[in-house]
């Protein structure tokens with residue numbers, strides 16, 4: 001007996017809005033008992049700027065969750081507390097490694113209720129943090145969206161969230177469409193599966209167009225230096241001043257440090273749904289296809305490796321992650337297309353979906369290069385400049401003078417300090433599994449093309465960019481994969497959810 005095809009309603013998913021809530025996010029908690037939370041978040045930017053947020057939060061009463069009724073209220077409460085929490089942690093002269101009871105106690109309860117970690121996840125800042133400008137217009141249109149809250153007040157921050165929301169909304173109809181395709185494949189209905197795949201491919205192209213609109217209104221420097229630091233988590237954040245993570249003061253008396261990844265679009269269930277339904281497999285980061293086969297052949301148990309994409313499922317709301325697990329058990333499209341290989345329109349429609357998703361990942365790599373890799377290189381170059389070296393020398397000669405306790409950080413400076421620290425340490429820094437950011441993203445992109453059916457599409461999608469004339473004469477041919485050439489310098493760079501290394505030999509928008 002085949003497992004049943006999932007029913008969207010069982011997982012709280014909407015046929016029109018997908019992973020976005022069916023009921024629009026509330027703009028206020030109805031119970032006046034929560035007015036204090038509302039007031040703090042309504043004034044978040046002013047409180048962060050004046051460095052008064054911590055004082056205000058410390059004086060808040062510990063509110064009970066008893067007044068939260070409908071799901072929409074729980075979601076809003078989570079969103080409010082996550083903005084407060086990250087403002088509290090990153091919005092001072094140095095990061096706070098404690099979240100006080102007025103945030104920690106209700107946030108832990110609400111997170112448990114919603115089955116989502118108590119940090120600013122993609123759900124907190126994107127899925128549950130928007131409103132339409134015109135109620136009678138669709139929310140898959142960037143011109144009809146506004147964020148409810150931002151840390152900075154910058155339109156760039158809103159835009160960063162809104163592009164994701166528009167993509168979620170535009171991509172939402174693909175979910176019921178592909179569940180229909182799964183059912184049709186069970187019925188051996190080639191025509192219906194072909195139709196669904198064709199529509200899917202067209203929508204994916206729309207999503208890439210939306211993704212590219214990031215460049216319109218989100219400035220890379222503002223993103224890198226002002227926005228990203230507020231989204232940082234508490235895992236691998238020693239260089240930013242949180243060596244152990246954060247203590248959530250829940251009043252139990254036996255609290256220990258917790259570590260969570262930061263908020264990232266890698267926590268989007270939509271993109272993972274696409275992968276699963278198309279039968280795309282993401283290997284543990286750094287593992288090549290041949291390696292996986294070799295281990296299988298030799299009957300050795302695979303060495304435990306870090307699979308970042310799978311890890312991100314823990315940061316999705318529980319029902320969304322469970323929906324993906326369910327889809328995994330029924331995904332039959334790849335096998336169906338393989339069995340009906342002789343049907344060209346079917347194979348072409350399937351391969352078109354892979355090609356479109358691969359193209360989306362390609363554009364995303366260019367975005368990450370522009371918004372993270374290049375600004376982080378600039379910071380690094382500055383830290384190596386003669387002026388910076390002189391400053392370091394001055395600091396060194398002044399070392400006998402009393403130094404302030406800790407390192408002076410504010411959210412805006414934290415990234416720069418972090419980069420400078422990483423640059424200083426040079427050679428052997430390891431990030432999340434010691435993985436280079438772009439190598440990780442390229443692996444995900446290349447894996448997207450691997451299940452292609454037609455020989456020519458497979459060849460086309462496994463094409464490597466021409467690198468002739470770009471190799472270092474002394475270092476030899478730069479490996480496109482996860483491993484750095486021996487002796488090449490790794491530099492730690494904070495991504496969004498993860499901390500990564502940057503491979504100096506690859507990168508630059510034009511390379512992709």
Ligand code: HEM
Pocket residue numbers: 160163164167211214218223263264265266267268271309361364367368371372437441444445494495496497498499
């Ligand atoms: C300025 C815009 C963006 C930047 C700087 C950015 C940056 C990153 C970074 C650094 C990662 C690596 C994982 C991490 O550290 O979190 C990542 C992964 C990812 N991002 Fe983005 N991202 C952006 C926009 C988007 C948008 C709009 C989407 C919407 C679909 C998206 C989807 C993903 C996905 C699905 C992954 C996981 C890797 C994969 O599946 O290919 N990103 N992003």
